[in-house]
Amino acid sequence: MLNDQLRRVLQQMPKAELHIHIEGSLEPELIFALAERNGVKLAYGSVEELRAAYAFTDLQSFLDIYYAGASVLLKEQDFYDMTAAYLKRAEADNVRHTEIFFDPQTHTARGVPMDVIINGIYRACQDSPVSATLILCFLRHLSEEDAVATLEAALPYRDKFIGVGLDSSEVGNPPEKFARVFARCRDLGLHLVAHAGEEGPPAYIYTALDTLKVERIDHGVRCLEDAELTARLAKEQMALTVCPLSNIKLCVFDQMEQHNLLQLLDAGILATVNSDDPAYFGGYMNDNFIATFEALPLGLSHAHRLSRNGFVAAFLPEEQKQKFLAEVDAFFAAV
């Protein structure tokens, strides 16, 4: 059990969140409210019925429900309301900075224009006291041509997102499928990240690094199956955006006691803690920290390190990064 002091520290310490899919922050109550507002028919009769369907066996079983949930988003105000609700929760968890993923293809495929998506999410970020930037994710189960077309459609709004990522069904859709579009994004000066080593093998982490030239690996927990890769990630201080509750809900690990976060830290890897899809996986940032620290032999020094790692791995101007890190160190000096 966690002692009260450590629990309070985990709740109150400054945090950066680097792996949050904004569509995964849509709570069932908001899904139903937006469905009613937009006249969208849902396959579930009530909030309770929908929540009861959140029993996942793997990534795909989750993605099927996640894409269905996102179908209620039609107007700019819908994207604004979803993002504003997430940012309020993040603020309550003492998240100071967040880099938010969004999946435009989930919406453009239903006829929602790109400007509606980006402007709604961006406006909510501007209205929040939490520092927030956006990362456009390509859906890897779709073709690279589709990703290129999505990038072209988003370029008029280039000033509103800082990077691109790669998400959706991992196995069978390796990073190298997206080599050309990532090279183009690199030329455009965008930051690059990719989900790799969540369900997929260490080979996908290698190609995310060497072919896509990503600056962070999202998840990456399967790296420990390859000692050479583990040593390389540590040596290069390549950040992993780890999502503990997600990994349990999607059966990447059977139980939190089996999660490898502490082994990653002990291997010298720049691991961070994040929520992934908090509305679906049973919790936001503080819930992720508390569940992890309850199950694993982690203490104050790990809390300090994880709080720092989030800001170290963030895509922030150096001066702003150092300001946040000073805030973290001041917080822990007072504990």
Ligand SMILES: Nc1ncnc2[nH]cnc12
């Ligand atoms: N955990 C995850 N893995 C891959 N794609 C996702 N999209 C939303 N959550 C995801």
Ligand SMILES: [Zn+2]
């Ligand atoms: Zn994710």
